[in-house]
Amino acid sequence: MAKSDAATPRERYRAQVRAEIKQHAWEQIATAGASALSLNAIARRMGVSGPALYRYFAGRDELITELIGDAYRSLADAVHAAAVTGADPAALAHVLRDWALADPHRYFLIYGTPVPGYHAPDEITGISQEIMADLLTAWTAYEPDVPASPFAAHLADHRDWAGGHPAPPGALRRALAFWTRLHGVLSLELAGHFTGMGFDPALLFRAELDDLVGRED
Amino acid sequence: MAKSDAATPRERYRAQVRAEIKQHAWEQIATAGASALSLNAIARRMGVSGPALYRYFAGRDELITELIGDAYRSLADAVHAAAVTGADPAALAHVLRDWALADPHRYFLIYGTPVPGYHAPDEITGISQEIMADLLTAWTAYEPDVPASPFAAHLADHRDWAGGHPAPPGALRRALAFWTRLHGVLSLELAGHFTGMGFDPALLFRAELDDLVGRED
């Protein structure tokens, strides 16, 4: 979507084709997951023949890498859009949940089983820090004075991941728990581990969230 | 390992070859993950030619399904071995963590990104309930009287997953949080999402565990 107004017509055409490839890739991922992503199938659906796609992506890995980046970007944008309106942690939690439920495969592309050889480029680390920054800001505003704890002190001493954010130790601890606990519930729910167990996953999510924000669970 | 003393020599040989195939499969999974599992590669390493393996497994999916079952069985055995010695929830947590760290790919085989077409057979559901039963027993013994909460009440009304276990509502809630929170930390750690963040994942795991068992975090 970005930089569709490139300098030369060549670059514009190239960007358009790349976008079309990625769109077909997303449809395929949403249908059968990332492991079933096939360059040949995309080419077939686009009406071109296989190797044509290699003019736009070096290979399957590069395409997936770019899709992972787009997924991160999408999540960061969703979180940030809510954060700039002054959303509290509970609101951000529901943004996260809605984003995950909208396309589970996209969520697993980010937080699922890591691809064997894949290593996240620096760009991903940056986006990840953007998300964390919004969480830290929300937690700092929501609960300025969290009682100190040994682990919070450890986090205060190892706050590289906060990227210079001035969040107090308690907010570091809360933001981290927010991430890991909600991911725990979401990933198990999306993977279907709760199906047949009887209870309502939405209520479990809500209960974990309520526990985080200090209400009754 | 089980039923290696079969009736006929044929069945014994068959079981042995199946075990050997699975062993090579585990080595391959531990090296490059489940997605890189190749029947051809296994056959090559065993000194037989490709289609020979189809006498023992209907296909790649059946082999993976069986490996998932073995992984579940391994985890359930590890948990149960500790549970029968009267281990408290904290001890079970470290059993879980040790089991996960011993072979991350095996952990992801169970709790990672679900395979597109795969649906867990009833046997898996049973093993899953075994694990949950040990958790429920440990939590019931450790903390008999957990204050009631709305979500605990919901769990008490929807306790199919407990499989008739007489755990009180509070233990249901605790066991579920134990599962989702520790999985949240473990899966993110094993997937490498904490690398480069600076803090010690072991301390985060410990902090989450301490929070579960009611100590300072």
Next chain:
DNA sequence: GAGGCTCCGTGATATCTTCTAACGGAAATT
């Protein structure tokens, strides 16, 4: 113990995948 049955492993084959290489043509640049 000999015949027959069952099952195992093989090679050949079909179809799928990613990915490289060489060729022809169209489009943009000069």
Next chain:
DNA sequence: AATTTCCGTTAGAAGATATCACGGAGCCTC
């Protein structure tokens, strides 16, 4: 208008799953 650049094609290598028909070895029955 000529040249250069880039795009899409076909052909092909290497490897994957999976099926099939065949020959042979082992087991079971008579």
